[in-house]
Amino acid sequence: MKPSLSRGKSGRRTAATRSLTYNVGFTLGRQVFTAGIQILTVVVIARFLGPEGNGLYAICILIPTFLSTLLNLGIPAANVYFLGRGDVATRDALRSNLRFWTLLSILGLSTSILGLFLFSRNFFPDVPSTLLFFALAAFPPTLLQAFLVSLLQGLQDFRRFNTGLMAGPVSTLVLILIALVWMDSGVFGALSAFIAGQIFSLLVTYMLLVRSGELSAFNGMLSSPAPYDRRSISYGWKAHLGNILAFLNYRADILLLNFFLGPSSTGIYVIAVQVVERLWMLSTSVSTVVLPRLAEDYKGNLSQNTLTPRISRLVLMTTGLSSFALAFLAFPLIPLLFGIEYIDAILPLLALLPGIVFVSFSRVLA
Template identity: 35%
Template sequence: MGDNRSFLQNSFLTFTRQIANIAIGVLLLVVLARILGPGRQGKYSLITLLPTVLLTFLTLGINTSTIYYVSKGEVELNTVYNNNILSGLFLSFISMMVGAVVIYFFSDHFFNQTPHVLLYFCLLSLPFMFLREFFQTVFQGLQDFKLYNTAMVINQFSILASIVLFTLVLGWGLVGAISAFISGNLITVMFMIRALKKQHKLKARLHSFSFAYFKKSVKYGLKVHISNFASFLNYRIVIFLIGYFMVDSAVGIYVTAMNIGERLTIFAASFSNVLYPKVASCESEEERNRLTSVVSRNILALSVSLAIIGALVAKDLIVYLFGGEYRESAGLLQIMLPGIAFLSVEKILSNDIAGRGKPELNMYLSIFNVGFNFILNVFLIPKHGLAGAALAATITYFVSFICKAFMFRIVTKEPFHRFLLIKKEDIRLYKRAAMKVKLRRHA
């Protein structure tokens, strides 16, 4: 019972911090949209997407294996910390070299309207992005979700504050927005180093790199890594394709709808981040099945409800926040929302499967999704423009959800209704929680 309470407390803590993260993130989107406009915002999205793709591609799964091995307590924590620092710096250097080659040879194809010097400049963010990624998974493996979520909030807030300084105060425009992206990641890494040193007594001993742990972490992590990278491409490849088939302003319109839609996955993200290390550390198969089933069916009900509400208010909300230039984003968001609701549940099921030590199952489906989504976008974008891209996303998310539900059913032997349909006991749980809140207010 204590473990369940801990899981709920961590999930609720993550949820409340995610609320702050989303609020800052939406404000960041609004500031960027208002200052840059669709054209320059599209350029910003394409420029910052390049290091993000390189980060996702070249982590080698070390971030995911960190969660897995730290949560199991199989590796000395300081060894993980030291390895992650050196691995992060080395892989970021490789990423910068790869990025420079991509810009030099392929920028005219995918970034033809984007200043190439800013593409090179944005590569400077990679060392901080790698260290941020590798440090935050240490927090996640330790199930220290207070610091984990605080770091996420600091990342969003520091980027926002830097954008206000560099664009509004100093008037640097697109250069200022890219500078803010770099400085935001730097500030986050500095906070994480201080927190890991102060709260968990970790010290950097860069001479004590463990090749044995590195080999072990990559061997496990690569299975998850291929799946994560394929999933990332599945969500982001459309941005490159829109940039290829259309203009940068179209990228800005689409990215606005996509970013708002992704904010609606808050419930899934809150529980999913806590679920992975929890499932990995569980000893009872029955407890794993029960825990994920409860989370999955409730997230599905909440996500569908949010999608319906979002569809109803999308037009007025987006025009109010971002301005009339982004009116088309509202229609795109309405097309995406059904798929995003199913994506929320798929993330829960994916983390459960990975936490059981079967990440290769997620990998196979993710590879299929990339090919399927690519074909849909190549067919639909030239014919239907941005609406075609949004429709491709929803179709891909729904097909992926159906496949993942069958996977989970095969792995766990749980009936579909147990992890997909809300039950009376869940309603009673909500009533008890509401009653407790009411009693506390009157106390």
């Protein structure tokens, strides 16, 4: 009996490892494809809007992105954890998420409109206020999209999860090409394409959830308060504070640069940021897949969880080697893709590389 039990456990571990490897590889493939689409989008925006227009666009989309990070309350992380453990039904989690989304959207939009009305000239002196107000329309769909894709992640349905995340960049690229290449509609057109892309991505993700069989329809989603509300907040806020600080760490430099040097310098710097952050593809893929798996396998003995440190070291080494390659390729790559106007992006790109490498290690551990 003992050898048979041992072989059974070994077989389960092998199957779990294969599943983990497949999911990481599949998610990494999506990351590579999405990165290519996003870089192409950045190239189109940079070339057709120029440094100043590129800077204006980057500042405007930063506002709804920051609001979504600030006000998600760690609910996506809670969804992944509790669904991964099988502690909550998907339908109950969605009910809870929709209630939070409704309240947080109202809170976020009302406070942001008031804040921009009072302080936009002080904090965004060279950015037209009409663009800032218009960009707020992206906040509600961006927030709900973060909630819905986390449900698919928690279910470990990475085929649908990756499809939902690819829908936004692909649709945004198509709409950006229409807005800038065909219609020549400037920054306003680029923002319109971004907002429409977020809405399309949200609709695709909801349909994927329905087709997964976990949901039947929207009917009754807002009724009967669920105890999951309290549990998700209790778990989520612990990760939420770290996520806010991480976002500020990644994006405060863009806000400060715009405040002191204006949109043109920001537009050049953003190119460096967009390029080097592609090196996070591997760490993002690994952390996306590993979190629900650890939640599923966790048995209360932290000493057994050796998977994360081993993967973190592999991610650090791979990202480090990739950063060396990018450092050599930056000099011909930046002018070739974005134009000679962005040649000054090379120096900040090189300066950002060490931080990108070491943060990739911490992203997996976190």
